[in-house]
Amino acid sequence: MTSQAITPRELDRRREELADLQRQLADEEAAYAASRTWLQAFIERYVAALGPLYMELDALESQLYCAMRYLHEALGRNGVDTRAPEPPRATATPLLPHLPPRAPLPPEPEGGLVHVGPPPLKTLYRRAAMRLHPDLAPDETERRRREQKMMEVNEAYAASDRQRLEQLLLAAGESQFKVKGGDADAVMAWLRQAERSVQGRLRVVQAHAALLVNHQMHQLGQAIEQAERKGLQPLTIMANRLRAQITERRQELYIGQRLQPESGMAEAFLRQRQQRLGGGIAASF
Incomplete structure (x- = not known):
């Protein structure tokens, strides 16, 4: 039954609000996609420039760990207490969140928000005349049938018999919605559900956008591009620093693989390496 408390104006206003929400959602999804x-x-540019260097550094750290582990175990067997080396952590590949697909809105009730209430009796009469007028009959048999039906339509209209007019129209093929009107309560319920769906999607998009902005690569990317606009070459500087670290690790590996556990330098080497690792920051993209 149609709620008389819900007016077409109110439903139109709510639909406009829904349309505004959908436009906001489309804008924020587009902004997220661009970001x-x-x-x-x-x-991709960062990894192409520095990825091979990080991989080489990771390989050297792994070999150094093996050398340190050997020295630690050998020193332990000789009664020298040293802290066990921690396995190196591989350089992390930066991953970005994926925005999940948008769920479709629930299906809108038949007829949408047009003619929420049942049409007036005069409108029903006009629709019946358009559907059943004898002049529209394709042949004589159909004309006679229409004449009979139009007599019934005229009688029902004269008697203000809405129920009979509705029956005649439905039998003539008119849609239930155009005859009896829409269900305003159902449409309002659909609007509320659609609004909740769009608002929920907005929260998801905004949360993913915040993840992007706070991603360490986002901040690094902005800083690097800002420096490049000033004519600097930060990626080249970073690559040179990595090459310097690689050279240093190669030297340490050369020493670590040749130290004998009986040597006093073995314990000192272990402690120095562990102190530096403990105070350093693991490599990451």
Whole structure:
């Protein structure tokens, strides 16, 4: 039964609010997609420039760990107490969050928000005349049938018999919605459900956008691009620093693989390496 408390004006206003929400959602999804595309492109450029160097550094750290582990165990067998070396952590590959697909809105009730209430009797009469007028009959047999039906339509209209007019229209093929009107309560319930769906999606998009902005690669990308606009070459500087670290690790590995556990330098080497690792920051993209 149609709720008389819900007016077409109110439903139109709510639909406009829903449309505004959908436009906001589309804008924020587009902004998220653009931000993610930019960040992904920067990450690919960053990895292309520095990835091979990080991989080489990771390999050297792994070999150094093996050498340190050997010295630690050998020193332990000789009664020298040293802290066990911690396994190195591989350089992490930066990953970006993926926005989940949007769920479709619930199906809108038949007829949408047009003609929420049942049409007036005069409108029903006009629709019946359009559907059943004898002049529209394709042949004589159909004309006679229409003449009979139009007599019934005229009688029902004259008697203000809405129920009979509705029956005649439905039998003639008119849709239930156009005859009896829409269910305003159902439409309002649909609007509320659709609004909740769009608002929920907005929260998801905004949360993912915040993850992007707070991603360490986002901040790094902005800083690097800002420096590049000033004519600097931060990626080249970073690559040179990594090469310096690689050279240093090679030297340490050369020493670590040749130290004998009986040597006093073995214990000192272990302690110095562990102190530096304990105070340093693990490599990461």
